[in-house]
Amino acid sequence: MGARDIRVANEISSVRRAATDSLTPVRLSAVLLALLLSGCDRFNEAIRAVTSAASPVPDISNQELLTAQQDVGQWIHYSGNYRGTRYSPDTQINRENVGGLKLVWKYGAKWHQAGFETTAIAYDDRIYITVGGNELIRLDPAKGTPVWSFTAGPARSANRGAAVLGHRLYMGTADARLVCVDADSGLLLWDRIVDDARLGYRVTGAPMIVKDKVLVGVSANGARGFIDAYDASTGKRAWRFWVVPGPGEPGSETWEGNSMLTGGGSAWLTGTYDPELDLVYWGTGNPLPFFDGDARKGDNLYTNSIVALDPDTGNLAWHFQTTPHDLFDWDGVAEPILVDETINGRSVKAIVQANRNGYVFVLDRTNGELIYATPYTRVNWANAGPGGKPIIKPEIAGAKVRQVYPGVTGGSNWPPKAYSPRTHMLYIPSMVRGATYVSVPSLRVRDNVRTGGIIYWNKEPAEGSIEALDVRTGGIKWSFDTQGPNWGGLLATAGGLLFGGAFDGYLRAFNDETGEVLWEFQTGTGVYAPPTTFRIGGKQYIGLASGYGLMGNGSSGRDQQRHQAIYYLFSLEEH
Amino acid sequence: MGGSMGPSLLSTQAVALTDADLADMIRDGRPDKGMPALDYQPGQIVALVNFIRRLQRDQGTTDAGLPQEGTAVAPSAIDRGQALFTGAARCAECHSVNEEGGLTAPDLTHIADRMTPEQLLDAIQKPSQSIADGYAASEIVMRDGTTIRGWSRYETAATLQLYDPQEQLWTTYFQKDLVQRRRLSESLMPNGLLDSLTDVERNNLLAFLASLKAEAN
Numbered sequence: 096m097g098a099r100d101i102r103v104a105n106e107i108s109s110v111r112r113a114a115t116d117s118l119t120p121v122r123l124s125a126v127l128l129a130l131l132l133s134g135c136d137r138f139n140e141a142i143r144a145v146t147s148a149a150s151p152v153p154d155i156s157n158q159e160l161l162t163a164q165q166d167v168g169q170w171i172h173y174s175g176n177y178r179g180t181r182y183s184p185d186t187q188i189n190r191e192n193v194g195g196l197k198l199v200w201k202y203g204a205k206w207h208q209a210g211f212e213t214t215a216i217a218y219d220d221r222i223y224i225t226v227g228g229n230e231l232i233r234l235d236p237a238k239g240t241p242v243w244s245f246t247a248g249p250a251r252s253a254n255r256g257a258a259v260l261g262h263r264l265y266m267g268t269a270d271a272r273l274v275c276v277d278a279d280s281g282l283l284l285w286d287r288i289v290d291d292a293r294l295g296y297r298v299t300g301a302p303m304i305v306k307d308k309v310l311v312g313v314s315a316n317g318a319r320g321f322i323d324a325y326d327a328s329t330g331k332r333a334w335r336f337w338v339v340p341g342p343g344e345p346g347s348e349t350w351e352g353n354s355m356l357t358g359g360g361s362a363w364l365t366g367t368y369d370p371e372l373d374l375v376y377w378g379t380g381n382p383l384p385f386f387d388g389d390a391r392k393g394d395n396l397y398t399n400s401i402v403a404l405d406p407d408t409g410n411l412a413w414h415f416q417t418t419p420h421d422l423f424d425w426d427g428v429a430e431p432i433l434v435d436e437t438i439n440g441r442s443v444k445a446i447v448q449a450n451r452n453g454y455v456f457v458l459d460r461t462n463g464e465l466i467y468a469t470p471y472t473r474v475n476w477a478n479a480g481p482g483g484k485p486i487i488k489p490e491i492a493g494a495k496v497r498q499v500y501p502g503v504t505g506g507s508n509w510p511p512k513a514y515s516p517r518t519h520m521l522y523i524p525s526m527v528r529g530a531t532y533v534s535v536p537s538l539r540v541r542d543n544v545r546t547g548g549i550i551y552w553n554k555e556p557a558e559g560s561i562e563a564l565d566v567r568t569g570g571i572k573w574s575f576d577t578q579g580p581n582w583g584g585l586l587a588t589a590g591g592l593l594f595g596g597a598f599d600g601y602l603r604a605f606n607d608e609t610g611e612v613l614w615e616f617q618t619g620t621g622v623y624a625p626p627t628t629f630r631i632g633g634k635q636y637i638g639l640a641s642g643y644g645l646m647g648n649g650s651s652g653r654d655q656q657r658h659q660a661i662y663y664l665f666s667l668e669e670h
Numbered sequence: 671m672g673g674s675m676g677p678s679l680l681s682t683q684a685v686a687l688t689d690a691d692l693a694d695m696i697r698d699g700r701p702d703k704g705m706p707a708l709d710y711q712p713g714q715i716v717a718l719v720n721f722i723r724r725l726q727r728d729q730g731t732t733d734a735g736l737p738q739e740g741t742a743v744a745p746s747a748i749d750r751g752q753a754l755f756t757g758a759a760r761c762a763e764c765h766s767v768n769e770e771g772g773l774t775a776p777d778l779t780h781i782a783d784r785m786t787p788e789q790l791l792d793a794i795q796k797p798s799q800s801i802a803d804g805y806a807a808s809e810i811v812m813r814d815g816t817t818i819r820g821w822s823r824y825e826t827a828a829t830l831q832l833y834d835p836q837e838q839l840w841t842t843y844f845q846k847d848l849v850q851r852r853r854l855s856e857s858l859m860p861n862g863l864l865d866s867l868t869d870v871e872r873n874n875l876l877a878f879l880a881s882l883k884a885e886a887n
Contacts (some may be wrong), residue, residue, distance in 0.1 A: 282829070288838035293769045330839045 210644020267298025387547025584625025598620025
């Protein structure tokens with residue numbers, strides 16, 4: 096998009112329709128007057144009402160963010176909590192009653208080709224969803240109608256959700272901005288350029304709050320990737336961690352010549368945080384050119400790594416590279432989930448990550464040492480190296496034509512995994528389709544992005560499943576066939592349940608120990624987002640965005656899924 | 671200075687020649703125009719080119735004036751002007767052309783459709799004379815005494831957004847939190863941007879800006 100488009104990108108929020116009976120008079124006046132009475136004294140009053148200390152809006156405190164994993168009421172992190180588990184302690188919906196789960200309402204949003212990928216933020220009487228990389232919508236849980244919608248500009252892309260702190264919401268945009276809006280009114284509070292969208296940058300992942308900062312990673316699309324931290328109240332940049340080091344910096348020795356300068360290294364998902372160790376963990380993306388390793392000889396740090404950063408400074412504490420010198424676009428951005436388990440008789444503060452390269456990695460999160468790695472899907476590319484770390488087979492690394500499992504979308508892509516401390520299981524949305532990679536060094540996506548090769552998918556269509564892996568042993572306890580590649584994320588609950596939508600359009604509730612299906616609902620198209628749970632008025636709800644994206648369709652080898660972007664809400668009683 | 675038989679070495683056309691073109695011309699001459707080939711050693715030619723360049727820089731120009739509307743300008747002058755735009759003249763730190771450059775000042779991709787070379791020169795020399803819509807600067811004083819300056823946009827009776835170009839950050843301020851607000855008559859574009867340029871460089875920069883027309887893109 097052009098610079099002019101960026102400038103004219105209007106941030107003024109608009110009210111599509113106010114659900115009047117669910118709003119207090121203060122909120123109603125704020126919302127309507129902001130639009131209708133701009134320039135009048137009453138508009139001033141409305142703005143004062145929504146921004147004054149006497150505002151009825153509940154603030155989300157840092158303490159609430161820290162204890163979210165024990166909280167049944169709210170969903171205030173992208174991953175439900177800082178540990179990234181997507182596990183809710185709520186038992187109101189459980190194995191006994193889940194069969195009575197009913198649709199409360201559905202809300203139709205504007206479909207985008209990337210798919211409808213949002214994780215809703217929900218607390219008090221409000222649900223916030225993000226749509227298409229430029230829209231943040233506050234929904235009325237009673238009606239399923241928007242209270243307001245904020246549009247950040249014309250550029251659109253994937254978007255996976257917002258973050259909340261105090262009375263402020265934060266959203267990344269398709270044109271690489273980070274916006275902060277008032278959670279009650281949708282009024283813009285600040286709006287900053289993260290980096291130049293014309294170089295390929297986007298912010299598609301949900302931001303993460305750590306203390307007084309907002310952390311975002313970027314989708315770099317050929318540019319050099321980074322993770323940024325901004326002051327949550329002012330929007331000023333606190334630090335930047337470059338995923339790929341500059342010439343002469345530590346890690347640059349793993350790149351031949353100056354190849355690091357065009358080396359990629361996105362960080363397009365959301366990290367996790369251990370407040371005791373005071374470390375942030377983030378998964379990083381693939382090096383460039385994608386398929387031509389000769390152009391960037393070496394391990395290519397810190398691409399395809401889990402990095403541990405000091406949240407105050409952005410300094411690197413340790414790193415672990417899951418795919419050194421990647422040749423297959425296996426960006427290792429999946430969330431590093433924090434678990435405390437006894438493994439091999441030793442109690443460990445661990446990280447578990449289901450990586451796109453087909454392996455689950457379990458690390459000691461205090462120092463990044465590998466505890467074990469084990470495949471969760473079909474893999475053929477690696478031998479066991481030191482400590483069991485998968486190392487690419489020399490005959491594959493040395494070939495110009497490489498037949499590999501998993502293919503370019505990986506054994507599991509971005510859709511979030513879930514971990515249940517109840518069952519000690521990691522639940523992985525998985526897919527199986529091999530591909531042949533042919534190295535063609537000259538191939539480009541555009542001027543500054545070289546693919547360096549061509550991929551041919553295997554003839555067989557993609558299969559998919561949910562894999563339930565016991566983190567203590569690495570063993571698969573059960574799996575469920577999703578009748579196509581699984582791009583649906585997962586949710587585990589203390590009610591003995593696992594929820595997940597899938598390629599076949601069904602949202603299902605499973606017995607978390609056996610994989611038995613206890614309930615299902617047909618959403619109308621493939622599911623491309625994780626379900627979440629929260630309480631409103633003391634009642635537990637399940638929310639889900641449904642809408643398939645082109646990436647899943649293009650890689651499936653199956654009939655195309657319908658285009659829709661619908662947010663569904665379920666509860667135990669019919670409305 | 672010099673004879674009247676050959677064209678001026680300080681003309682726009684001469685300034686626009688690349689060093690290599692100039693060197694070729696000295697070596698090969700322009701037999702069609704009556705200039706003989708000169709039998710200099712390569713080192714001497716380089717020295718001559720450097721000398722001519724120094725003349726062009728030091729003397730300024732009397733006849734290499736602003737590009738005139740409708741008059742062709744040598745492509746190399748435009749190229750040099752572009753190099754100045756993105757380099758020494760520092761324009762691209764704030765302005766963009768064809769999606770390259772800064773995001774904080776007006777996009778200049780088709781600026782020549784809207785402004786003549788004279789107007790462009792005037793706007794650079796007197797940034798505050800005319801300020802583009804949306805780039806007017808404001809200064810506000812907050813209740814705690816903090817003073818903030820920036821570009822303002824989307825002003826309402828209740829709110830005002832100011833842009834901080836260093837942070838690339840727009841912030842919303844509420845009128846109720848302000849004790850003072852004034853629209854600055856001066857632009858946030860610095861004065862004296864042309865001071866470090868020679869007249870020839872200035873003309874090359876103007877030649878580049880004057881080339882930024884929709885049909886040329």
